[in-house]
Amino acid sequence: MNAWFGRVGSVGALPENKPAVWMMTDPSFPSDDAAVIASGCEEEGVPLAWDIKSGTSAELARAACMRSHLRVGIGIDGSGNGSIALVAVTEAPYIEGGANSPARLRWLGQTAARISKGEPVALYKETMR
Amino acid sequence: MAIVAGIDIGNATTETALARIEGRDVTFLATGISATTGIKGTLQNVRGLRLSLGMALERAGFKGDDYRAIDLIRLNRAAPVIGDVAMETVTETIVTESTMIGHNPSTPGGIGVGVGVTIPFSGLARASEGDSVVPVIDAKHDYETAAAEISAAMARGVNVTAAICQSDDGVLIANRMSRVIPIVDEVSAIERVPLGMRCCVEVAPPGRVISLLSNPYDIASLFELSPEETKQIVPVARALVGNRSAVVIRTPMGEVRERRIPAGELYIIGPQGKRTVNVEDGAEAIQKTVIDCYPVENIFGQPGTNVGGMMERVRRTMSDLTDIPIGDIYIQDLLAVDTLVPQKVVGGVAGEFSLESGVALAVMVKTEELPMQRLAKAVAEELGVKVEVGGIEADMAIRGALTTPGTKPPIAILDLGAGSSDASFMKTDGTVTLTHLAGAGNMVNTIIGSELGIDSMELAEAIKRYPLCKVESAFHIRQEDGTVRFFDKPLDPAVFGRVALLHENDMLQPLMIPNISVERVRMTRRKAKQEVFVKNALRALEQVAPGNNVRLVDYVVLVGGSAKDFEIPTMVTDMLSRYGIVAGRGNIRSTEGPRNAVATGLVLSSTGVAQ
Numbered sequence: 001m002n003a004w005f006g007r008v009g010s011v012g013a014l015p016e017n018k019p020a021v022w023m024m025t026d027p028s029f030p031s032d033d034a035a036v037i038a039s040g041c042e043e044e045g046v047p048l049a050w051d052i053k054s055g056t057s058a059e060l061a062r063a064a065c066m067r068s069h070l071r072v073g074i075g076i077d078g079s080g081n082g083s084i085a086l087v088a089v090t091e092a093p094y095i096e097g098g099a100n101s102p103a104r105l106r107w108l109g110q111t112a113a114r115i116s117k118g119e120p121v122a123l124y125k126e127t128m129r
Numbered sequence: 130m131a132i133v134a135g136i137d138i139g140n141a142t143t144e145t146a147l148a149r150i151e152g153r154d155v156t157f158l159a160t161g162i163s164a165t166t167g168i169k170g171t172l173q174n175v176r177g178l179r180l181s182l183g184m185a186l187e188r189a190g191f192k193g194d195d196y197r198a199i200d201l202i203r204l205n206r207a208a209p210v211i212g213d214v215a216m217e218t219v220t221e222t223i224v225t226e227s228t229m230i231g232h233n234p235s236t237p238g239g240i241g242v243g244v245g246v247t248i249p250f251s252g253l254a255r256a257s258e259g260d261s262v263v264p265v266i267d268a269k270h271d272y273e274t275a276a277a278e279i280s281a282a283m284a285r286g287v288n289v290t291a292a293i294c295q296s297d298d299g300v301l302i303a304n305r306m307s308r309v310i311p312i313v314d315e316v317s318a319i320e321r322v323p324l325g326m327r328c329c330v331e332v333a334p335p336g337r338v339i340s341l342l343s344n345p346y347d348i349a350s351l352f353e354l355s356p357e358e359t360k361q362i363v364p365v366a367r368a369l370v371g372n373r374s375a376v377v378i379r380t381p382m383g384e385v386r387e388r389r390i391p392a393g394e395l396y397i398i399g400p401q402g403k404r405t406v407n408v409e410d411g412a413e414a415i416q417k418t419v420i421d422c423y424p425v426e427n428i429f430g431q432p433g434t435n436v437g438g439m440m441e442r443v444r445r446t447m448s449d450l451t452d453i454p455i456g457d458i459y460i461q462d463l464l465a466v467d468t469l470v471p472q473k474v475v476g477g478v479a480g481e482f483s484l485e486s487g488v489a490l491a492v493m494v495k496t497e498e499l500p501m502q503r504l505a506k507a508v509a510e511e512l513g514v515k516v517e518v519g520g521i522e523a524d525m526a527i528r529g530a531l532t533t534p535g536t537k538p539p540i541a542i543l544d545l546g547a548g549s550s551d552a553s554f555m556k557t558d559g560t561v562t563l564t565h566l567a568g569a570g571n572m573v574n575t576i577i578g579s580e581l582g583i584d585s586m587e588l589a590e591a592i593k594r595y596p597l598c599k600v601e602s603a604f605h606i607r608q609e610d611g612t613v614r615f616f617d618k619p620l621d622p623a624v625f626g627r628v629a630l631l632h633e634n635d636m637l638q639p640l641m642i643p644n645i646s647v648e649r650v651r652m653t654r655r656k657a658k659q660e661v662f663v664k665n666a667l668r669a670l671e672q673v674a675p676g677n678n679v680r681l682v683d684y685v686v687l688v689g690g691s692a693k694d695f696e697i698p699t700m701v702t703d704m705l706s707r708y709g710i711v712a713g714r715g716n717i718r719s720t721e722g723p724r725n726a727v728a729t730g731l732v733l734s735s736t737g738v739a740q
Contacts, residue, residue, distance in 0.1 A: 004304065039272070043236055043300045045335075086603055089619045094603060118601060119235070120626040120639075 005038035007031075008051040020047040021112045022064035026078035027052050036102050037074065040109025046070070046116055048109065054078075058093045061085035070116040074108055082108045084115065095121070131200040132158075134182055135519070135731030138205060138504075140169050140548030140571060142690055143177040145185040146728035147199075153736050157718060160725050161185030169548065170500050171450040172507050179512075196512040203519040203731040204505055233644050237332045237374035238299025238312035242341055243291025244329045244351060247322060247378060253278055258286035263328050265293045267319050272298040276305035283308060291330030293376060295319040313374045327352060328378040335373075342366065342375045352379045368483035392488070393434025395463075397422045408436050408465075408488050412660075415465040415488065428460040428492065436490070443492060451500040462493040464568030464668075466660040471582040482582065489576050491661075493549060493567035523553040523563035525730030530686045531555075532729060533715040540684045541673060542715075543666055543701065544726065545691035547571050550662065552669030554682065564672040568661050570691045576657035581642060581650065591638060592654055595630040596695060597647050600637065609651050658697050666701045685712040692723035 006013035014020055021041055025034060034050055041048040049068075053060055057075045061083035064073025071087035082099035095111060098104055111121045135146045145161035161184030167173020182202075183193035191198045245261035253264050262282075266275050275298065279289050283306075292312045294302065299314030311332035316322065329351050331339045341347045345366040349359040362377075369375045392408035395415060399422025406418040419425060430437035440460065448455040466489045471482035501518045509516040519525060526544040530536065538559065544551040547570040553563035570593065578589035598606040603619040608631065620637065627639040628647050640650065667679065675681045685705055687698050692714050702712040715723045 039301055042304065043297055045236065045300060086619075089603055094619060095622050115625065118626050121622055 003047070004042040005035065005048045006050065007034075008049060014047055014049045017069070018047060018049070019069040020049045021070055021072045021074065021109075021116050022068040023048055023050045023074040023076070023112075024053045024055075024060035024064040025050065025076040026054060026060070028078050029076050033099070033105055036105040037099075037109035040106040040111075041113040042109075044110055044113035044117065046113035048074075048113075057081040057083040057096070058085070061093050068116075072112050072116040074112050076108075084108065084112045086115065132198055133732050133735050134185065134199050134202045135525075135728040135733075135735070136178055136182065136202055136204050137522070137525070137725075137727035137731065138165055138169055138174050138178065139546050139690070139727075140569075141165060141546065143174065143181040144725050144728045145181045146725055146732050147182075147185040147189050148732045150732075150736060155733060155736060157729070157732070159185045159188035160721060160728070161188065162724070168446075168450055170504065172504060173450075174504060175507055175511060178508060182512075196514050199512075199514050201735065202508065202512070202514050202516045203735055204501065204508070204516060205522045205525060205727050205731060206501055206518050206520060233372050234297070234299065234313065234315035234374060236297065236300050237314060238292075238294075238301070238303030239306075239309045240332050240334055241309065241311050242329065242331045243311050244327070245288065245290040247293070247324050247326050247328045249324055250275065250278070253282050253287070253289075256282055256287045259288065261288040261290050263291045263293060263330060264289065265319060265322050265324065266295065266298075266302075268295040272296070272301035272305065276302045279310075280306050291328075293319070293322055293328075293330065311374070313376050316376075323378055323380055326378050326380055328376060330374075330376050332374040338371050338373055339369060339375050342377050343370045343372070348377060352377075364483050364485075391431075391434045393431040393436040395436060396429040396431070397425060397463075398427045398429075399423060399425055411486075412465040412467040412488055415463070415490075419463055419465075425461050425463070426459065428463055439490065440492070443494060447494050453500070459495045460492045461495045462565070462567040464491045464566065464572065464661065464665060465489070466568075466572070466576060466657075466664075468576050468579055470579050487579065489572065489579060491568035491572040491575075493565065519731040520734050521563065522727055523551040523565060524561050525727045525734060526551060526688055527553040527555050527561055527563075527730070528733050529717055529726030529729035529731075530688050530715050532718045532733075533686055534719055536684070536686055536715075539682075540686060541670060541682045542726070543669060543685055543687050543689075543692075543712075545569055545662060545666075545687060545689040545697065545701075547690060550665035550669050551689075552666075552673045554670075554673040554675070556675075562673045564669055566665055566669050566672075568665050569689075570694075572661050573654075573657045576660070577653055580653045580657070581645070583642070588640075591630055591632075592640075592650060593658070594694070595632055595638070597628060597650055598631050598637070599628055599647050600624045600626060600639075606631070606637070607647075609647055655696070655700075658694075659700055662691065662697050663700050663704045667704065670705075679708050679710070682708075682710055685710055686715040687712060688715040688717065688723045688726040690724065 003014055038048045057077040060075025061073045062085045065085040065087045073085050075083045076099045080100045082097050083093035084095040085093045114121050130151045133148055133150050137144045143163055143165045147158045149156045161181040163177050163180035166177035187193045245263040247265055248262045250264045250266045256262050283289050291310050294314040297315050299312040303312050311330045331342045333339045343366050345359055345363050348362050394405050394407050397404050397418050404418050406415050430440035444455050444458045447458050468487050468489045469484045470487040472485040505516040505518050527542045530542045538555040538557050541554045549565050550569045551565045553561050555561045573593050574589040577592050583589050597609040600606050605615045607613050624637045624639045628645050629637040629639045670679045671677050691697050698714045705712040717725050717729050
């Protein structure tokens with residue numbers, strides 16, 4: 001099986017130079033939740049690399065997209081706020097939303113992956129189950 | 130001195146020209162425009178007329194409701210009344226006897242073709258070694274569980290050939306299995322997938338489309354169908370063409386009935402008697418019959434059929450609105466255009482559509498002058514102003530159009546509106562021949578709406594009116610001509626990656642139509658405009674040209690709302706240039722562009738009358 005998701009520095013992590021969406025989360029963010037975000041990316045056929053850092057979701061998303069070859073990053077802060085940043089968008093995250101339910105988490109991953117592919121993103125309400 | 134308002138009530142807009150008349154001197158003061166309320170020529174028009182007139186009054190420095198400032202209102206004699214109600218697509222409905230899932234999930238899983246018997250996911254554990262099965266996985270089971278149990282069944286020797294999945298988990302499941310199988314996901318109505326039936330699932334590689342399930346003979350081979358059964362499966366195969374993934378499930382004969390609604394025959398009555406043409410023969414045959422019956426006296430549809438119902442509805446609606454007995458409503462022109470209609474396939478479980486051929490029809494109803502007189506009386510009573518019904522629309526249009534600099538008789542005018550395409554030809558001696566034909570902007574909307582499966586006529590109108598683009602990044606769009614435009618600020622995520630309409634002021638309206646491309650929308654839009662406006666322009670000019678020979682016309686001026694369109698004038702002038710005709714868009718009174726021709730003509734023709 002291909003590696004679709006990995007935390008930087010861990011066993012089975014994605015190679016640093018692999019094109020992937022990057023995600024930076026607060027250290028308190030559970031790895032199970034990170035895996036749910038990754039499943040959203042994987043279903044779209046886009047790998048997700050993950051690293052840990054402190055900051056606001058906007059700062060983390062910005063830092064993540066700067067490391068991404070696809071220039072798309074997800075940031076999640078300690079309060080469960082999620083942001084998606086594009087490296088081209090400098091003023092603020094491109095998309096923001098809570099990261100507080102499995103459906104939300106998966107939507108964040110799917111949306112970031114679709115942006116990296118240049119495909120339309122679904123509004124969150126459409127994807128709620 | 131008198132203040133005269135010429136008011137042209139069109140199918141889409143009501144236009145006003147306000148002028149001061151002293152002897153034979155006319156000074157135009159202002160114009161007004163508003164949407165027409167109700168069907169043209171009915172009492173419902175009064176509200177739109179007030180708005181249009183109010184706008185002109187305000188622009189001229191009066192109060193918007195100061196109707197006492199006006200000495201005379203002249204209305205167009207809109208004898209032929211056309212409405213959207215008169216346009217309808219007639220098509221055949223075919224019900225298939227096989228179940229299919231032909232929808233195009235954005236991310237199906239795996240790759241290849243799998244044939245087996247559908248079983249519930251919970252039944253996978255009971256499947257025996259050697260069984261060829263296709264598990265149907267509902268949303269209660271997550272992808273980890275699904276992948277683990279399918280892998281376990283495979284390890285036991287069960288031949289799991291494919292899977293059908295309710296959630297958007299196809300890729301996730303496929304990525305967790307040792308052997309690649311095709312998986313179709315996002316099947317929302319999974320409970321309607323019949324179980325215990327023979328089924329085939331096909332998923333094509335990325336960038337490719339299915340080849341097996343879109344070929345009726347391959348389906349026949351897979352399900353061992355007789356020639357008769359193969360014929361039944363053709364709509365299924367046709368509906369699956371172009372998909373990346375598909376499922377076909379064979380259900381026992383008789384579970385789903387076949388039903389056919391005949392499109393029906395049209396009976397066209399002309400001076401030589403009645404001629405019959407079947408709608409299924411297509412637009413060309415219908416149009417030929419209309420020409421053979423020229424001048425058409427009346428048109429009927431075969432009772433009990435689609436087209437019969439349509440003609441009946443047109444007559445009933447017009448009768449209800451005008452109080453004219455249904456027997457006195459005459460349909461005197463018809464424009465038919467071949468079109469494709471997405472027809473819901475009965476037997477599908479994911480809302481599949483099949484593209485069936487149909488014929489879009491626009492018809493022109495001729496009513497007596499009575500309704501316009503009734504409307505004039507109602508306007509006079511409401512506004513307290515003298516109202517008269519002026520000249521015939523095409524006649525007024527040519528008088529208005531001649532205010533375009535650089536024009537003089539002999540000249541032809543094409544008035545391209547929303548409901549009708551009118552033409553008039555004025556000879557050097559001032560005599561005018563004219564015609565009013567069915568089909569214009571509203572019919573283009575009908576065809577766009579039908580071919581793209583859009584219910585909203587507002588959206589169809591927007592597609593007709595605005596050029597397309599694809600939002601390729603947060604900062605740039607690619608327009609339909611291939612040029613790229615950049616924006617200073619990031620574009621709304623709601624339009625990201627989508628095909629959108631480029632409105633004025635760079636506003637983007639995303640088209641929320643699944644799997645739509647710029648090319649398809651552009652092709653549909655341009656074809657509809659060609660079929661309606663280019664065809665009608667020629668048809669209309671043939672009727673008014675000297676000796677019915679279009680080549681004897683030297684100059685044509687295009688007026689009307691549709692002449693403002695960003696591509697219709699070019700299409701029409703292109704076609705006319707092949708006949709050696711110089712054509713161009715009018716500029717009424719050097720200021721109004723192609724609009725306000727009839728309203729202007731109504732004012733001008735009142736010279737000497739208003740006093």
